[in-house]
Amino acid sequence: MDLRVRRHPVLGDMGGGDEVTIFVDGRPLPARAGEPIAAALYAAGIRATRYSRGKGEARGPFCMVGRCTECAMTVDGIENVRTCVTPVRDGMRVDTPGVRRHGPARV
Amino acid sequence: MSEILSSEVVIVGGGVIGAATAYFLCKEGAEVMVIEADDLASGASGACDGFVSLQTKMPGVHLAMALESARLFPSLAEDLEVNIEYNPCGGLMLATSQEQMKELRARAKALKSGGLEVEMLSPAELKEYLPEVGKGIKGGSFCPQDAQVNPISLTLGLAQKAQEMGATILRGCQVENIVVTNNRVREVHTTAGNIHSRRVVCAAGIGSNQIGKMIIVDVPVLPQRGQILVTEQRDPILKCLVSGAEYLGTKANIPELLPTDEEAAKLGLGFTAEQTASGNVLLGSTREFVGFDSNTTPEAMNAIARNAMRFLPWVEDLDVIRSFAGLRPCSPDGLPILGTVKGVKGFYLATGHSGDGVCLAPITGKLLSELVLDGETSLDIEPFSLYRFK
Amino acid sequence: MALPAYECPMVVVGAGPAGLCAALEAAEAGIRALVMDENERGGGQLYKQIHRFFGSRHHGAGKRGFEIAAEMVEGCERAGVEIRLSSAVLGCFPGGELLVDGPEGVYLLRPQATVLATGAAERCFPFAGWTLPGVMGAGAAQTLLNVHGVLPGKRVLMVGAGNVGLIVAYQLLQAGAEVAGVVEAERGSRGYEVHLQRVRREGVPVYFRHRLLAAEGDEGVEAALVESVDEGRVRRFRVDALCLAVGLVPQAELAAMRGCRIAYADELGGFLPWHDREMRTSVPGVYVAGDAAGVEEASVAMDEGRLAAVAAAEDLGALDGARAAAKRKELLARLEGLRGGPTASHIRRARARLNAG
The missing domain is CATH 3.30.9.10 (D-Amino Acid Oxidase, subunit A, domain 2)
Structure with a gap:
């Protein structure tokens, strides 16, 4: 899954910039230098940033401005880092906190 | 106000002490009405930690009371439908x-x-x-034997269970006056109307002094x-x-x-x-x-x-x-103020817990229920009398 | 060890359009304001707006939001206004101190005047599946899209047909996403007709009198259930993102903590610090501006920021009564113009009610 915008009718070329590599749960993921961790994950289709403490449900970025803390992950060993306002750095380790316990939600 | 309210017991205060008292009174089949000026656990019970700490109690009656209270927590954890997050962690x-x-x-x-x-x-x-x-x-x-609990869940859980057993809880309702005639409590005047009742428990925490004034008793809280x-x-x-x-x-x-x-x-x-x-x-x-x-x-x-x-x-x-x-x-000595007052029958104090409210709530509720219904308690509460300060 | 504490004449909390304009106006009156913002860049939410703004030359009409933001930040730099970024104001205590967590550490500010221009947060409402990844605020989608160049999904359902919902739906299309529809519980849009028509021209269905029932999915949104309010018919949209554009809520926490009286106005986003026409709150020395004073447009926020600074400058003795009155008259006239149209009648009503008490 690739959700990156490369050409934008108003903003022009959005594909530029240096590439760095971060490690998400141990797996390498390319990212654009300076972008927030959550954006790099979302671009690759990784939407679940953590599993809730209570029920083990998937949670993901909701506000993208550092308010809601739904995107908090463990970054370089530090817990509860808001990934929507924390820029990527080359070699950064990003781990998904919590344990998935719930199956698919169907109404 | 056309409807005439009445209740066997009126409890003033919807904190952990009021809720525990309502719970134990309801267990004995009493008719109970809780008057809360704001909302359940909106005072000290909702703004404290969850320490159920025994080693911080004063050796003697204070400790004895806390030990009794500690014994009640596991059964409350079982009986209440709300998860009170009771954890006997030490x-x-x-x-x-x-x-x-x-x-x-x-x-x-x-x-x-x-x-x-x-x-x-x-x-x-x-x-x-x-x-x-x-x-x-x-x-x-x-x-x-030290443990922890979620004080808000505990208060809500006790109140919810009391309600299930028939208690009425009036939120956002303020006590305006307590009517005493012939040395006995008769009526509680509130913003929701007048309530006929012969028994009033003051579990109003920091508001207890103000409630006491209504019956011309100084409650030093x-x-x-x-x-x-x-x-x-x-x-x-x-x-x-x-x-x-x-x-x-x-x-x-x-x-x-x-x-x-x-x-x-x-x-x-x-x-x-x-x-x-x-x-x-x-x-x-x-x-x-x-x-x-x-x-x-x-x-x-x-x-x-x-x-x-x-x-x-x-x-x-x-x-x-x-x-x-x-x-x-x-309270002046940091211990609760429990019991009756002189000259006014049917008025009971359950206040002044000074930071031990959560820990002592179960035993306070149990003792108050005994006092209100039987006139005597299973544990001597004389040391917690209002009159120890004089 | 005590916290370091600093005295200063004026602190503006929030470097969005209201805060920056307040600082610029204060600078004109000779007051050096300190602007605090928790974000890494100034401009508030303007920097993610890529559409051209309406209004007058005072409000940067014809320019795109991020261009206006950049101009205001530059203007502040020229005027000698210090903008402290990555600096979160954690508390506003009853004594007037502000507790700040910034790159320098944790410290206190003791300003004589405080302008709260803290903006608004996106409103959310609960529904089955609302915590699934892929459910996000429309503003969040806009940030992801316009600032970071990432689509919130390949196929998106927008909930809410106000200006934010319509504008973001269009921007999603511009960036290459599919928009499955715009769902709105009311009979019509509260937004501008031009935004509604632009979305419709692109072939995006707008479902009025429809409401969102649930989001379905496993690791993220896979579908959304929408019900027709009148017929009760339920429609299932296969989408991988669900954007909520159901309003904004003023960020009134600091004002409440400071002890400012809080009022309620549904039309302005709910609870907000009560303030008079000149943007004074109930607490002397505390002023409010922008979305924090009731959710409206960025252009309104700019003039409110200036009004708040005029009041603060007057109260601090930096502006005499006559000059303050003249400035105020002009700003109030401009605001009246901005709130003049038929779509702003509910705003005028709410403002009249607020001013009355």
Whole structure:
């Protein structure tokens, strides 16, 4: 899954910039230098940033401005880092906190 | 107001004491109405930590009461439909000097003879409970009977169960007057109308003085502010309750255990830490007499955080996400005020718990239920009489 | 060890359009304001707006939001206004101190005047599946899209047909996403007709009198259930993102903590610090501006920021009564113009009610 915008009718070329590599749960993921961790994950289709403490449900970025803390992950060993306002750095380790316990939600 | 309200017992106050009293009264089949000026647990019960701490009680009746209360928690945890997050985790009290160790040792002896299990631990022995403590820690005492609970869930759970058993809870309802005729309580006038009742329990916490005035009784309860910091959620990092000996010093006014630092003394600073079921660490706390001001202050927040690092240096890595302050209903000697009043039949006091409200709520509720319905109690409450102060 | 504390004449909390304009106006009156913002860049939410703004030359009409933001930040730099970024104001205590967590550490500010221009947060409402990844605020989608160049999904359902919902739906299309529809519980849009028509022209269905029932999915949104309010018919949209554009809520926490009286105005986003026409709150020395004073447009926020600064400058003695009155008259006239149209009648009503008490 690739959700990156490369050409934008108003903003022009959005594909530029240096590439760095971060490690998400141990797996390498390319990212654009300076972008927030959550954006790099979302671009690759990784939407679940953590599993809730209570029920083990998937949670993901909701506000993208550092308010809601739904995107908090463990970054370089530090817990509860808001990934929507924390820029990527080359070699950064990003781990998904919590344990998935719930199956698919169907109404 | 066309509808005439009446109730066998009216409880003034929807905090943990009022809710526990309603619960135990309903268990005995009494008709109960709880009058709450704001909302359930909106006062001290909703702005405190969840310590059910036995080793901080005064040896004697205070401890005896706490031990009885502690015995009731497991059955409440079972009976209430709300998860009260009861956790019999034990509690550790840390000393920062040899003088404090000496005092804790003496206390441990007295507590043991009162039936409490307490064990003195050397710095090396502390490691079993706390892998990392501050360099200045000289040891501490551990009480396996100390426990924790979620005070808001406890209050809501007790109230909900009481309601299920038939209690009526009036929220946002203020008591305007209590009518006494022929030396007996007859009516409670409230913003929701007049309630006919021959029995009124005052469980109004810091509002108790104002309620007492309505029947011309001076209830010496003053608001004492306690500020607490709340950290981010973490996986379990604290196995048990932790406090500093100064916490006990400021609580029970023990000269040997009072903070020596001037600012700490001014704030009544004593260290407490617990990790809640949701993973947040609560760091406390202060004891300040500032009237009814329940704001937090930057000075206290800073002092609490720095003090906490003396005991648990690793809390420096935790992000504080909010702070709150509660007003404890404080009596002159720090012990609850329980029982009847002279000259007014049908008026009962259950107040002045001074920061022990959560711990003592179950036994208070049980004793008040006995007192209201039978006129006598299974535990002698004479030492908690209002008239001990005169 | 005590926290370091600094005295200063004026602190503005929030470097969005209201805060920056307040600082610029204060600078004109000779007051050096300190602007605090928790974000890494100034401009508030303007920097993610890529559409051209309406209004007058005072409000940067014809320019795109991020261009206006950049101009205001530059203007502040020229005027000698210090903008402290990555600096979160954690508390506003009853004594007037502000607790700041910034790159310098944690410290206190003791300003004589405080302008709260803290903006608004996106409103959310609960529904089955609302916590699934892929459910996000429309503003969040806009940030992801316009600032970071990432689509919130390949196929998106927008909930809410106000200006934010319509503008973001169009921007999603511009960036190459598919928009499955715009769902709105009311009979019509509260937004501008031009935004509604632009979305419709692109072939995006707008479902009025429809409401969101649930989001379905496992690790993230896979579908959304929408019900027709009148017929009760349920439609299932296969989408991988669900954007909520159901309003904004003023960020009134600091004002409440400071002890400012809080009022309620549904039309302005809910609870907000009560203030008079000149943007004074109930607490002397505390002023409010922008979305924090009631959710409206960025252009309104700019003039409110200037009004708040005029009041603060007057109260501090930096502006005499006559000059303050003249400035105020002009700004109030401009605001009246901005709130003049038929779509702003509910705003005028709410403002009249607020001013009356």
